[in-house]
Amino acid sequence: MNRPFSLPARLAFSLAMALSVLTPVLSLQAAHSQDSGPFAWENAIILIQVTSKEYNYIQPWERIEHKVYKTGVVVEGRQILTTADGLADQTEIRLKKQGDGLFSEGRVVWIDYQANLAALTTDETDFWTGLQPARLADPVPITGPVRILRWSEDHLEDRQGDIERLTVENSMLSFVSVPALKIDSTIPGAGYGEAVTVGDRLIGLACAQGGDAITAIPTSFIAPILKAQQAKTYTGLGYFDFTWDPVENPLNLDYLKLPGPARGVIVKETGLKPGVVSLVHSRDVILQIDGFDIDAEGNYRDPQYKKLCLENLSSRGKWAGMDCKLKLWRDGKEQDIVYKLPKAEYGDELLHEQLFDQDPEYVLAGGFVFVPLSEPYLRSWGPDWRQRAPFRLAYYEMDKVTPERPQRVILSQVLPYPSNIGYESMRNAVVDEINGMKIKRISDIPTALKTPVGGFDVFKFESGDSISEAVLDASEIDDATQDIMAHYHIPADHVLNTPPAPVVEK
């Protein structure tokens, strides 16, 4: 998957573009009834410059500036539709239209990281002069040629592509399953909101690229969200909080006493949404969702797009909190249930997949650096972090959120100081308790440190790769922290996004 388009990459890409033959922009124009005359894509495609903070999750007090360039498309309501990727932790958004060289200040109207969509706007009214909103195709074609458009060096770049198929896969920034258009194209460096068009219709926004394959978010998925956002009825994406197996072995269905030909899928794990009692049980057979028959491979026949994975039915014009009608086979008979779609949130997983729009949390105490264990932290080991990061930490990806452990906190490193001698090389130890208090989340640490045991701060860690206990002199810890902050140029001894838990008198 591509990361946001950096400035150097963009320059290199622009050079490549200068050597290519551009398709005349006007050839795309079609007779289109708009306020300002015939529709032209150059009046709808916007260059977006995003400056954001990039964090170092190993040294969570550090950040650097990061700049990316994206593409957006003007839609009704003076909004610019784009992907959410690259907009997180932004400090400035600038918009440029029609390749005229001037930027306008932009801002986010709404952003949905789960769906990887966002709408921007600007308060500079002159910006909208001469722009035309694009029309979104719904349904979208699933074969045939497309044009992929973006601004490049103040010229509208127009590249050809061919739709390969429409499929269902994980959203770019989330675990939820969403539809995805797969397009063959040789366009370089795409995946940052480029407009995928057929004639005068927008059919998708490019969100990823692998080789010559572009992935785009189809407008059939975008349009209902846009409409619901504008109507303020959008509640976020929902998902099926259970896992399932296709049925390859018909004896498995015989065992579950399902008569007739093989059909449906067998539920494995349920209750993936923390705190919600799932109405679906392990070993239920999902036979129908919202009236669509589910085949033994886990697909349904979509009226527009033919065979698609059942996961698509969790977002097919439905949002979190809405009902799905499920027909199940359970305990030897059919049952109909109404399944309320739980809202997809990063906090549903023990290792949060993303930590957008928040400074990394940490607590510094006597040289001990505590951070929440998260995927952004583990991604510090690189894209192949599942192989390269400490095994035990990465394995927490398999664990679930529980009321007892909504988060895992780790001692990520020890900044050497005389009072923490002997612990200098401790790394990535999973915290169990501090001063007798179970550490459920990092905001518990300041509270726990207020009640030392006999003058000592006692840190206990999960067994595994780490030693199980460390002790610091509680009377020295505050002074040590101040000295360490000065020595290591750390601006604050903690950053917490939730207030510390109240102190409980022992």
Added chain:
Amino acid sequence: MSSLRCLGICLISLAFISPPLPLQAVTTTSLTPPAGTGSTGATATPPRVAPAPALPGAPPASAGALPPVIAPAQPAAPQQVPSAPPLGTPLPEGSEPEKSVVQIITEFVEPNWAAPWIFDLPRGASGTGFLIDGNRIMTNAHVVAWTTELKVRRYHDPQLYFAKVEYVAHDIDLAVLKIIDPKTHEEDPNSDFYKGMKPLDFGPLPKVRSSVVTYGFPAGGEQISYTRGVVSRIEVEGYVHPGNRAFLAVQTDAAINPGNSGGPVIQDDKVVGVAFEGMTGLQSTGYFIPTVVIHHFLDDIKDGTYDGVPEAGLRMSALQNPAFRHMLKLPEDSKQGVRVDQVLDIPTTRAVVKPDDVVMQVGDYPVDDDGTITYDGNTVGVSAAIDLAQNGDIIPLKIWRDGRLIDVKLPVKVYNDDKAQGNQYDVLPPYYVYGGLVFTPLSLDYLKTFGQDWSDAAGRDLIYELVYRHIEDPKHWRPEPVVLASILDHPVNANFATRGQAMVDKINGMPIERLSDVPKAFAATTGPDVIIEFLPDHHFEVIRKDAAEKANPEILDTYSVPAQSRL
């Protein structure tokens, strides 16, 4: 990213200062650790290799004990070598240790742990050995592992003599052989092999910086080779051959190459060690097993059985932080003692040692707060003192507990519960086949069948189960986790979606704690179907009992499986 690499390395160096406990070994030394268990990159310590025999066309050893040196395809007639080449410091007059050094030529066959009735192609290799008292030839265990035939060639003698393993110690990588009569396969004490040969004597632990000479038959030639070096350091090191054990070892810059394995390291005309490991990626870094370990082996086998080096079952950590020492009420002027961090589930150990005990002395050896003792003038890990004990011995410990010094007696026994986490030898892997479903215990050897990147290919659940479960979640630990290793295709199992590499949870509701539970669970099935449940997600597969049992003979015949089970 360099700091990240540093983090991982530091974690390793910190982790467990003393014990050659199962976890320590798996996470630190010889095995290729599960990716990310500690080391994170280019600065990682290079893997050790054991120099063992080399064979024509055999790929170079990439990890593991020094392979015994490759055997020449046709052993050439010995060349006349009037005397040992000059080595700088002359040996004592009349000393000719090389006359007691032999080349060991082996044929060996290793099993396939994923299809345990299948064996790899027979291969040959060669290593080195030397004559010791009792008409025994000492060498490394890895020279003789899985051997089907052993031949020995004396210095300057073209004749090959047949030998057999008398005792093998895979945990400390040592073995002794006996010359046999090839017709009877019985020991032949009157063999011509012994004519003119004098057993070599053992010397003490050599001093650091002193010179040593290795004798052996490494790759690169056919005659005996001598290399001189100095003793670089003496420490507790991982033994690659077992993979999950660490004992005292001596590092030298004398060249130790494939084929040197099992050869004597000589100082002052006496054997001071047995060459056994090298370090890939580093120059002039070889290791030999010191005589303290060798004597442990020879003492162990005096009763006719090799038991192994016992485990204390203690996981200890350095105790250098003043606050921690203060909290444990240790005397302020004391610099001794390591904290007991964890105690393995060994009842005899748990009866006398508790977490947060501070071990001040092991036997006669005071323990420093960094987890070391002074052993014969060398600073080495405290486990070296524990490793002096024989199976069943009682080690006197001085322990600081609750603010006072107490004496305890720690009985130690050989610990085998972690054998699956290490490399296993000479015992054929067990299996059970039912309807083409191949069940076998989860083991490191099984995981290694996934290839060089086995830690990536194996799946995190299997690695967690093998390495971490017993430490983190002992209540759910199974003594011998069982995997569905593979499926021998047949119509009776053709629809199985699970094709192998899956850990078995239950069969017809019966928890599978060990392989022997599998046939019991199938036999206990009364209905028409057998339901096999897998971990971690509890998915299941069903197979018809009658059809599976009817298909068994045909499947075994089709795939040339000699028996339905090896339990």
